[in-house]
Amino acid sequence: MSMIGEALTLPNGVTLKNRIVKSAMSEALGDQNNNPTQAQIDLFANWSAGGAGLLITGNTPVDRMHLEHAGNFVLDPATDREKVSALVAAGQSGGAKILAQLAHAGRQAPEAVNPRPVSISDIRLDLPGYGKPDAATEEQLADVIAKFTQSAQCAEAAGFDGVEIHAAHGYLLSSALSPRINTRDDRWGGPLENRARLALDVVRSVRAAVSPGFIVAVKLNSSDFQKGGFGPEESVKVAVMLEAEGVDFIEISGGTFEAPTAYQHSAKSQSTVAREAYFLDYAAAIKAALTIPLMVTGGFRSASVMNAAISAGKTDLIGMGRPFIADPRFAAKLLSGEIDKAPAVEQDFPPADTLPRGAVLNWFCTQLALVGETGKPDLSLPVLEGHEAYLNRIDVATERLLAARS
Structure with a gap:
């Protein structure tokens, strides 16, 4: 059996049936009250039937005023428990485990959703569409920790197998780690031990509030x-x-909204090694320092590259996103040997510097919605049409969210 087909038992005793993980992607399918919709539930059922060992939800905010975008579903006491439980059951229906990725957008909350978000400092995101943040007070940071903890408890009550705490890609916990953004001179800023305090306090509080068999993972920038x-x-x-x-x-x-390395795409002209697993060299140093499993996400497509990465001890789990959109059932085919490479439709796209910012990511988000709504993508859809369709979808979702709030 290939390395990716081997089971993996986590430190808390939970066993994943294989090493393939659907990493978090922004489904943007929540309703106007930030609850899961049937399309989102069907999407996870489709993915679970596809053979992966673990599914991770898209960005799931712990604070309704600090969304990644209006289409997020939120996990808090006001969430529709029946809909969330249905999502969990769908994700587990094919034998996969499912985690809720808990996040706080911080300064990356869109201005239309929150014109004055709370962040680790008052440094504004250097992109249009984001408001001037307020530097969090001690009380607000304590509230952030409490909300992550509360959301983790909601996740466990709904039946999730665990949570992944998002401390990457420039969201609040990630920006707290960054000396470029975290300019505080109190106990939350300065030396690394202080900048890591918020993420560590969140993890410590969550771990203490959930059962020992409940998975607690963290997404971290290399x-x-x-x-x-x-x-x-x-x-x-x-x-x-x-x-x-x-x-x-x-x-x-790796990367942030301002430097979106995790969302890049590579052309066919690049070598297989160059365009796959572009965080693997960074991860190798982290793997060498740990005894717990490591998951690397970003670029993997070829089974040979995945197996080599695990065999070389550079990672234990293989995270992928876009292949699950192009073919929700590809994992089973890869594991059985029916195919030797996951779908890589982005390699046929024009170079990123010839497209509007975010166009490829937005095209995939449109395809993701189509898979939820119809069961399959439309890979013939031109990149720019998919890009515009997603922007329109988010505009509509934002209007509905604001109307529901009022």
């Missing part, structure tokens, strides 16, 4: 890929700190 930001050496140190708090695995990715 690097922000920004000058003066959170870098590889600090990432290794934070990973070791997180292991000490009892996390079951760490997922490694």
Whole structure:
């Protein structure tokens, strides 16, 4: 059997049936009250039937005023428990485990959703559409920790197998780690131990509030890929700190909204190694410092590259997103040997610098919605049409959200 087909038992005793993980993607299918819709439920049923060992939900905010976008579904006491439980049951229906990815957008909350978000500092995101943040007070940071904990408890009550705490990609916990964004001079800023305090306090509080068999994972940047930001050496140190708090695995990715490395796409002209697993070299140093499993997400497509990464001890779990959109059932085909490479439709796209910012990511988000609504993507849809369709979808979702709030 190939390495990706082997089971993996996590530190808390939970066993994943194989090493393929559907990493978090923004489903943007929540309703106007930030509850899961039937399309989102059907999407997870489709993915679970596809053979992966673990599914992770898209960005699931712990605070309704700090969404990644209006289409998020939120996990808090006001959430429709029956709909969330239906989502969980769908995700588990094919034998996969399912985690809720808990997040707080911080300064990356869209201005239309929150014009004055709470962040680790008052440094504004250098992109249009985002408001000037307020630096969080001690009371607000305590509230953030409490909300992550409350959401984890809601996740366990709804039947999730665990949670993944999002401390990557520039969201609140990630920006707290960054010396470029975290300019505080109190106990939350300055040395790495202070900048890591918020993420560590969240993990510690969540771990204490849920049962021992409930998975607690963390998504961490290998690097922000920004000058003066959170870098590889600090990432290794934070990973070791997180292991000490009892996390079951760490997922490694990279980049932020301003430097979107995790969302890049590579052309066919690049070598297989160059265009696949582009965080793997960073992850190897982290893996060497840990005893808990590591998951690497970003670029994997070829079974041979995945198996080699596991065999070389650079990762334990293989995270993928876009292939699950192009073919929700590809994992079973890869594991059986029917195919030797996951779908890589993005390799046929025009170079990113010839397209509007975010166009490829938005095309995939449109396809993701189509899979939820119809059961399959429309891969013939031009990139720019998919891009525009997603922007329109988010505009409509935002209007509905604001109308529901009022």
